[in-house]
Amino acid sequence: MFKHLHMTLAVISIFLFTLRFIWTLMESKQLSRKWVKITPHVIDTLLFALGVAMAVKLAINPIEQLWLGEKILAVIAYIFTGYFTLKLARNRTMQIIGYLGAMGWILLVVRIAMTKENVLF
Ligand code: HEM
Numbered sequence: 001m002f003k004h005l006h007m008t009l010a011v012i013s014i015f016l017f018t019l020r021f022i023w024t025l026m027e028s029k030q031l032s033r034k035w036v037k038i039t040p041h042v043i044d045t046l047l048f049a050l051g052v053a054m055a056v057k058l059a060i061n062p063i064e065q066l067w068l069g070e071k072i073l074a075v076i077a078y079i080f081t082g083y084f085t086l087k088l089a090r091n092r093t094m095q096i097i098g099y100l101g102a103m104g105w106i107l108l109v110v111r112i113a114m115t116k117e118n119v120l121f
Helices: 002-026 032-059 066-089 091-117
Strands: none
Touching: 002 032, 002 066, 002 091, 032 066, 066 091
């Protein structure tokens, strides 16, 4: 049950990030709505917390099982590139490059989640 909730939250997180990216390109007023500012943080926190809870329950140590360590690093890179895309990028080109970068990290996260094999280390 934990795993399905974790996967559902992951899909919602990627969807909300993509929506905010599109709204950023459009300079939409939707971005200043309260739920748009709060919901993604709640979803991402729950996603992370559930991941940690499963790792503890299954006794998977990210230092011994490198796939989990690498997945956590890739998630941190996704969060950073996401922050860059939505907050720091000053023009459309930078925003698009940031979004593609974030999607690249998400592809790595999903690949590691499914294969449980580390790719980079
Ligand atoms: C954007 C972030 C994340 C995405 C997209 C994601 C995606 C997934 C997916 C698709 C699965 C199911 C894999 C399967 O079919 O067995 C999964 C399982 C899991 N994830 Fe995540 N995850 C994310 C973040 C995290 C984080 C931050 C952690 C830990 C700190 C984590 C720990 C786990 C664990 C322990 C499992 C269960 C593995 C097992 O069943 O043996 N995930 N994740």
